[in-house]
Amino acid sequence: MKKIMIKDMPTHIGETVKLGAWLANKRSSGKIAFLQLRDGSGFVQGVVVKEEVGEELFAVAKGMTQETSMYIVGEVKADERSSFGCELNVTGIEVTQEKEEKIINT
Numbered sequence: 656m657k658k659i660m661i662k663d664m665p666t667h668i669g670e671t672v673k674l675g676a677w678l679a680n681k682r683s684s685g686k687i688a689f690l691q692l693r694d695g696s697g698f699v700q701g702v703v704v705k706e707e708v709g710e711e712l713f714a715v716a717k718g719m720t721q722e723t724s725m726y727i728v729g730e731v732k733a734d735e736r737s738s739f740g741c742e743l744n745v746t747g748i749e750v751t752q753e754k755e756e757k758i759i760n761t
Contacts (some may be wrong), residue, residue, distance in 0.1 A: 656728065664741050667731045674699075674743070675752035678723045679714075688716040690745070692727065700734075701727060701743040708746065715748050724752040 658673040676692040683689070690701035703716040721723070728747035733740065 660696040661692065661694050661699045662700060664731050664743070665739070667730065668733050668741060671728065671730050671746070672743075673726055673728050675726055676701075676724070678719050678721055678725070680721065681719065683717055690712065690716060690719075690727075692743070697739070699736060699739055699741070700741060701729060701745045703745045703748075707744075712748060715750065716745070719748075719750065720753065723750060727752045 656659060656671050656673050657667070658675070659667060661674060661676070664672070672693060674692065676694045678690055679693045679698060680691040681688060686705045688703040688705075690703065692699050692701050705713040726749040727743065727745060729743040729745040731741050732744050734742045
């Protein structure tokens with residue numbers, strides 16, 4: 656498996672790759688988590704499907720906080736809806752540094 660940067664993803668459609676990234680944002684619809692990932696070269700969406708990855712990995716994806724750093728593995732898929740032209744179908748996540756959520760006191 657090849658470690659690449661986000662900017663190189665369009666040349667790896669159909670391949671399984673590894674990215675070093677930070678979590679910029681996330682949202683979930685219950686059975687699918689959408690991770691907005693960034694590295695020094697750009698942003699891309701990672702898609703985590705509970706049915707495909709299992710309960711444990713899905714819980715990791717849903718539990719990550721903004722700016723968590725990770726290595727993330729998945730298959731690069733072409734996606735016309737994306738302004739980038741592709742997204743990552745996530746199959747593995749290795750959290751390297753969990754960012755604690757900030758608590759705002761008023």
